[in-house]
Amino acid sequence: MTFARNPAAYERLRHVSPDSRETQIAHIHHSLAATQWWSADRLRQLQNLRLTRLIGLAQRHVPFYAGKLEGLIDAIDGSVIPAAWATLPLLTKAQIRSDGARLRSQNLPSDTRLFATKTSGSTGVPLELVQTAEFWDNFYATKLRLLTWHSVDLRHKTIEILPPRGAPRADPVRRLPAGESPFNAIFDSGPYLRVSIFTAIEWQLELLVREAPQYLLTQPSNLRLLLRELRRSGRRIPSLRLVRTQAGQLDPDLRTECREVLGVPLVDVYGATEAGYIAFQCPKYDHYHVQSELNLVEVLGDDGRPCQPGQTGRIVVTPLFANVMPLFRYDLGDYAEVGPPCDCGRGLPVLRRIFGRQTELLTLPSGEKRFSTFGSRIFTKIPSVAQFQIAKAPRPPPPPPRPPGAWARPGRRRRGPPSFRFPPPAPPPLRHRIKYWQTLRRGRCCLLS
Ligand SMILES: [Zn+2]
Numbered sequence: 001m002t003f004a005r006n007p008a009a010y011e012r013l014r015h016v017s018p019d020s021r022e023t024q025i026a027h028i029h030h031s032l033a034a035t036q037w038w039s040a041d042r043l044r045q046l047q048n049l050r051l052t053r054l055i056g057l058a059q060r061h062v063p064f065y066a067g068k069l070e071g072l073i074d075a076i077d078g079s080v081i082p083a084a085w086a087t088l089p090l091l092t093k094a095q096i097r098s099d100g101a102r103l104r105s106q107n108l109p110s111d112t113r114l115f116a117t118k119t120s121g122s123t124g125v126p127l128e129l130v131q132t133a134e135f136w137d138n139f140y141a142t143k144l145r146l147l148t149w150h151s152v153d154l155r156h157k158t159i160e161i162l163p164p165r166g167a168p169r170a171d172p173v174r175r176l177p178a179g180e181s182p183f184n185a186i187f188d189s190g191p192y193l194r195v196s197i198f199t200a201i202e203w204q205l206e207l208l209v210r211e212a213p214q215y216l217l218t219q220p221s222n223l224r225l226l227l228r229e230l231r232r233s234g235r236r237i238p239s240l241r242l243v244r245t246q247a248g249q250l251d252p253d254l255r256t257e258c259r260e261v262l263g264v265p266l267v268d269v270y271g272a273t274e275a276g277y278i279a280f281q282c283p284k285y286d287h288y289h290v291q292s293e294l295n296l297v298e299v300l301g302d303d304g305r306p307c308q309p310g311q312t313g314r315i316v317v318t319p320l321f322a323n324v325m326p327l328f329r330y331d332l333g334d335y336a337e338v339g340p341p342c343d344c345g346r347g348l349p350v351l352r353r354i355f356g357r358q359t360e361l362l363t364l365p366s367g368e369k370r371f372s373t374f375g376s377r378i379f380t381k382i383p384s385v386a387q388f389q390i391a392k393a394p395r396p397p398p399p400p401p402r403p404p405g406a407w408a409r410p411g412r413r414r415r416g417p418p419s420f421r422f423p424p425p426a427p428p429p430l431r432h433r434i435k436y437w438q439t440l441r442r443g444r445c446c447l448l449s
Contacts, residue, residue, distance in 0.1 A: 021137060022185045028141035029148075035293055036145070040347045043292045048079050050320040051296060055080070057105065058326040064102040065326065086304065090316055090331040096127050096274075104130055105324050114324060117273055129274060135321040139276040140182060142294050149283040150242060150267050154189045156214035157239075161195045161204055161222055162247070172196040173207070190214075201225045205235060212239035220248040220268070227254075227261045240264050246271065249356035255286060270354050272332055275319040279336075279351050287339050289348040295319050297349070298329070299338050309340040312355070 055072055058065040072084045096103060113133040174194040178184035205226060223245055240262055246269040258266040269280040270288060275295050279288035290297045296318040299307045307313040315334045319327055339352035
């Protein structure tokens with residue numbers, strides 16, 4: 001499903017206005033097809049151009065940034081000065097919530113089409129955003145790149161099982177006659193079903209078996225429940241070609257389980273309403289390519305410096321087309337491990353793994369935080385276990401502070417605490433308790449599977 005392999009798509013484009021949305025998206029997608037092969041340096045130059053434009057707009061027209069962006073741009077060559085950029089404070093979700101009105105541009109051309117969006121509020125409270133048509137055209141062109149990378153054929157049937165969009169509906173299934181808008185104006189598109197993720201898993205599986213889609217799009221946690229139900233019931237969905245996941249932390253074993261149970265690959269996507277697509281899976285490997293044309297993505301360690309391959313840090317994003325509501329260095333609350341350059345030939349930076357929000361971190365009794373992933377295999381190997389929950393125990397009180405000078409013993413040389421150990425110290429053993437229940441209740445406990 002690419003323009004190159006689909007001459008009919010070109011033919012259709014001739015019949016739509018050059019100013020139409022479809023034409024804009026096609027042009028951007030054409031450009032993305034070239035830039036993905038650019039070197040990392042050349043991609044940084046492109047980002048620099050887009051970033052300087054955004055900084056200029058924000059300086060002139062966005063009250064929140066008045067006086068905050070001085071000294072970022074080199075007066076001689078007009079590029080962003082990396083050292084100055086690194087001192088720009090991170091923007092938090094709480095700031096967007098409290099200063100939303102001041103973050104909006106006060107000077108927009110009268111013909112600018114604006115789209116108001118609310119985030120899903122995965123951490124509790126939704127954010128209100130304003131975005132332009134340019135932002136969304138770039139978003140859809142990047143989506144087309146995703147579908148092209150993974151050879152998705154829009155002529156086939158897709159079932160999406162996600163939180164419902166828009167006003168509440170009585171019917172948990174919404175049938176669209178053609179594939180995802182606005183691509184159906186360009187490509188031949190098959191039927192598309194939007195299904196509420198809040199429906200029972202047995203019912204979802206029944207629908208999938210009955211509808212026999214080629215593509216499934218859902219969240220990782222819901223896919224895990226579906227795979228478990230498939231195992232339990234022995235049912236299969238032989239029509240399926242590919243599963244796409246988004247909006248949730250993907251444990252690597254879910255890919256294996258998807259292959260084992262459904263016999264199809266899984267493609268994971270990482271994005272946010274505030275930024276559009278941030279990274280998605282390479283066509284050749286399981287790791288993710290940052291969508292650099294759309295977003296400037298930084299992965300920062302605790303010291304605020306960029307992480308190197310193999311290091312994990314917080315994801316900070318600057319959407320490059322957020323002209324009407326610029327978000328510079330927005331701290332999404334997620335974490336990623338940086339990967340080395342990919343040998344597929346694309347210059348787009350690599351994220352080896354993406355971790356969930358900070359609230360999903362495990363806090364050890366010492367107070368140390370560790371990323372937590374909980375394999376599904378431990379309990380699924382026990383036939384009598386249908387479901388399991390993992391509940392955090394209350395944190396024990398911290399040990400009393402060490403009195404000053406306690407490092408030294410009388411008559412011995414004073415030694416400081418070790419600052420570096422190689423290999424790294426083994427994690428402390430975690431105390432755990434297993435309880436068996438006839439039924440599990442949602443809520444109260446941290447439901448992880
Ligand atoms: Zn790659």
